[in-house]
Amino acid sequence: xxxxxxxxxxxxxxxxxxxxxxxxxxxxxxxxxxxxxxxxxxxxxxxxxxxxxxxxxxxxxxxxxxxxxxxxxxxxxxxxxxxxxxxxxxxxxxxxxxxxxxxxxxxxxxxxxxxxxxxxxxxxxxxxxxxxxxxxxxxxxxxxxxxxxxxxxxxxxxxxxxxxxxxxxxxxxxxxxxxxxxxxxxxxxxxxxxxxxxxxxxxxxxxxxxxxxxxxxxxxxxxxxxxxxxxxxxxxxxxxxxxxxxxxxxxxxxxxxxxxxxxxxxxxxxxxxxxxxxxxxxxxxxxxxxxxxxxxxxxxxxxxxxxxxxxxxxxxxxxxxxxxxxxxxxxxxxxxxxxxxxxxxxxxxxxxxxxxxxxxxxxx
Amino acid sequence: xxxxxxxxxxxxxxxxxxxxxxxxxxxxxxxxxxxxxxxxxxxxxxxxxxxxxxxxxxxxxxxxxxxxxxxxxxxxxxxxxxxxxxxxxxxxxxxxxxxxxxxxxxxxxxxxxxxxxxxxxxxxxxxxxxxxxxxxxxxxxxxxxxxxxxxxxxxxxxxxxxxxxxxxxxxxxxxxxxxxxxxxxxxxxxxxxxxxxxxxxxxxxxxxxxxxxxxxxxxxxxxxxxxxxxxxxxxxxxxxxxxxxxxxxxxxxxxxxxxxxxxxxxxxxxxxxxxxxxxxxxxxxxxxxxxxxxxxxxxxxxxxxxxxxxxxxxxxxxxxxxxxxxxxxxxxxxxxxxxxxxxxxxxxxxxxxxxxxxxxxxxx
DNA sequence: CGAGGTGTTGAGAACGTTCTCAAGACGGTC
DNA sequence: GACCGTCTTGAGAACGTTCTCAACACCTCG
Numbered sequence: 001x002x003x004x005x006x007x008x009x010x011x012x013x014x015x016x017x018x019x020x021x022x023x024x025x026x027x028x029x030x031x032x033x034x035x036x037x038x039x040x041x042x043x044x045x046x047x048x049x050x051x052x053x054x055x056x057x058x059x060x061x062x063x064x065x066x067x068x069x070x071x072x073x074x075x076x077x078x079x080x081x082x083x084x085x086x087x088x089x090x091x092x093x094x095x096x097x098x099x100x101x102x103x104x105x106x107x108x109x110x111x112x113x114x115x116x117x118x119x120x121x122x123x124x125x126x127x128x129x130x131x132x133x134x135x136x137x138x139x140x141x142x143x144x145x146x147x148x149x150x151x152x153x154x155x156x157x158x159x160x161x162x163x164x165x166x167x168x169x170x171x172x173x174x175x176x177x178x179x180x181x182x183x184x185x186x187x188x189x190x191x192x193x194x195x196x197x198x199x200x201x202x203x204x205x206x207x208x209x210x211x212x213x214x215x216x217x218x219x220x221x222x223x224x225x226x227x228x229x230x231x232x233x234x235x236x237x238x239x240x241x242x243x244x245x246x247x248x249x250x251x252x253x254x255x256x257x258x259x260x261x262x263x264x265x266x267x268x269x270x271x272x273x274x275x276x277x278x279x280x281x282x283x284x285x286x287x288x289x290x291x292x293x294x295x296x297x298x299x300x301x302x303x304x305x306x307x308x309x310x311x312x313x314x315x316x317x318x319x320x321x322x323x324x325x326x327x328x329x330x331x332x333x334x335x336x337x338x339x340x341x342x343x344x345x346x347x348x349x350x351x352x353x354x355x356x357x358x359x360x361x362x363x364x
Numbered sequence: 365x366x367x368x369x370x371x372x373x374x375x376x377x378x379x380x381x382x383x384x385x386x387x388x389x390x391x392x393x394x395x396x397x398x399x400x401x402x403x404x405x406x407x408x409x410x411x412x413x414x415x416x417x418x419x420x421x422x423x424x425x426x427x428x429x430x431x432x433x434x435x436x437x438x439x440x441x442x443x444x445x446x447x448x449x450x451x452x453x454x455x456x457x458x459x460x461x462x463x464x465x466x467x468x469x470x471x472x473x474x475x476x477x478x479x480x481x482x483x484x485x486x487x488x489x490x491x492x493x494x495x496x497x498x499x500x501x502x503x504x505x506x507x508x509x510x511x512x513x514x515x516x517x518x519x520x521x522x523x524x525x526x527x528x529x530x531x532x533x534x535x536x537x538x539x540x541x542x543x544x545x546x547x548x549x550x551x552x553x554x555x556x557x558x559x560x561x562x563x564x565x566x567x568x569x570x571x572x573x574x575x576x577x578x579x580x581x582x583x584x585x586x587x588x589x590x591x592x593x594x595x596x597x598x599x600x601x602x603x604x605x606x607x608x609x610x611x612x613x614x615x616x617x618x619x620x621x622x623x624x625x626x627x628x629x630x631x632x633x634x635x636x637x638x639x640x641x642x643x644x645x646x647x648x649x650x651x652x653x654x655x656x657x658x659x660x661x662x663x664x665x666x667x668x669x670x671x672x673x674x675x676x677x678x679x680x681x682x683x684x685x686x687x688x689x690x691x692x693x694x695x696x697x698x699x700x701x702x703x704x705x706x707x708x709x710x711x712x713x714x715x716x717x718x719x720x721x722x723x724x725x726x727x728x
Numbered sequence: 729c730g731a732g733g734t735g736t737t738g739a740g741a742a743c744g745t746t747c748t749c750a751a752g753a754c755g756g757t758c
Numbered sequence: 759g760a761c762c763g764t765c766t767t768g769a770g771a772a773c774g775t776t777c778t779c780a781a782c783a784c785c786t787c788g
Contacts, residue, residue, distance in 0.1 A: 024407040024738045059487045060424050061774035063744045079449055105469045123423045282673040311675030388768045425744035428773045
């Protein structure tokens, strides 16, 4: 154990252990690593020496020679979001159980943060990346990291033309089904609160949402497409003022829902694209004294922890968030351990949870 | 750039860059690292070469020689818990802004997971650790990591006899104030739902909660002590059946609150020690059709995102969760950069948010 | 008794950086 | 022209592992 300038002890290294056990570093490494062959008595001697010195392998050094850091990077927009938080839990649990550690980065949907996060994680030589890519902008950094040979799994969102696995749900179908449910109750004035950015809104308000399904932010894009599918199939025309995309934060949603409810002809039902948007809607209702579901129905995505204790208990279509994280991580680890095949796109089933926030439209 | 067996390109390394720029690795390192002195023209040449090759520094290799990984480990019980989630956000933001990455580990309050997490993070040579230590059990692993020279900051909880900084709130005082608030409304039958473990309950039900403030799980312990302070100061005796500690998960809280409400003499007010417990209480009320605050008042800790849209909107005493994370991380980074002084214990101020879940006890 | 395993061991290279040290180039001063 | 200082550069060690290779000891078999 080498002595530091200040006289304190540094951390014990392999040579320290080897010396104490009276063997070479090679043998010590074999004994500790449990590979190669080493006589039982020497093995025990090495183990004892390691124990006595409080030896901890230096994974960094190991990574240098093995070329694998046993670390994955997770790049999500925000841990606060129930979807990401639960998925993250699925990811960390899976990674941990397979001997991998997780390096975490938040992006807040900002492309620049995403770029820098990916770059920093690359420098740390992560073995793979789970990314929920930001809504818009170019994907050069993602293409590059994939080209450099780092496996990438996309969470929740799909990016056209990117050779990466994807794990999520069938957003288009889920949104279509949700909309059909509202339609079946008799609603015609159905608004969506997407949590998308203003650039996305531009696409939404094009005639018939042309090309929205190819929108880069594929969650919002796909869900919007599903909504359109159901609306047009029901013979309804899309009203631009019912298509909201004003940012992903709760306050944005509050503003947006209030705007909706201030309309001369307010919607009779609102489809919220994630639990933050639902929360925003609920808050607006409370502030304005709007009764739900009597005056407006609210249908949300994602079953947040609070969804059943809120007033009214929220009807939601929910994704298996934890399982999505698990699946994403498993995919990634499989790739890391060398699995070779063209990208796969897993789609886990959604569940519709009926509670009390839906009612037929009030007749006026 | 070396060729791999399969003919694909590996990642460009410093020698690759140096070769392309026609300089030595030492010079390339200087140019890239921005230290030492290097002629402007060569510097540019190196930078261009790096750019052309898509060079990414290998932080692992750098760490080996500098001895610093620029990585911190965060060991918390559960990202799902609002307190930890928000603190984590504070930690990651701060770490990131100061050039550090965050390695995340969940423990679910299990000592064994905590031990293994700490050990694994040590092997990864994290520069420091933010830990929310599990409730009970021995702290040998913590003492060891501190003794080995890795700075540790304790989040939320304080462990007696451990040479580590602590960041949290004055739990005892906060709980005392909260209890006094209920007392002032006229409540006498006040129960606490602590989220502690059964072992903790043992301590709680000792006469006068003797020694509870020295309980290892200092959050629960301190808060329980604060509750006791207020109750005894008001001349009330502690009823063991009002002291709940049955686990930290939501279902545990539901069970426990239901048990409380089934009592021959149910409490007229409940003090929930964290937002999961509050949620459990709310769920129990809903399931049993118990009206809050008419039949029971509910006062919770931590202002979860849903606290104001729930029915009834929840009155809470809240910790500055994000700021606690920030402070913890800053403390840690200061230690890492060499600050030497005896452990400090930061206590951030709490805020009382009055909403609608409190009322005087119903006269029966 | 020698050939041919098999089991056990150590020497030393490699991974990709940083950093110390020494040396060369260049300019200015006496 | 010799000397000194500063700027710029490169050689090579070091960090703590893993892993290849060769050497040695021992055993078995013919």
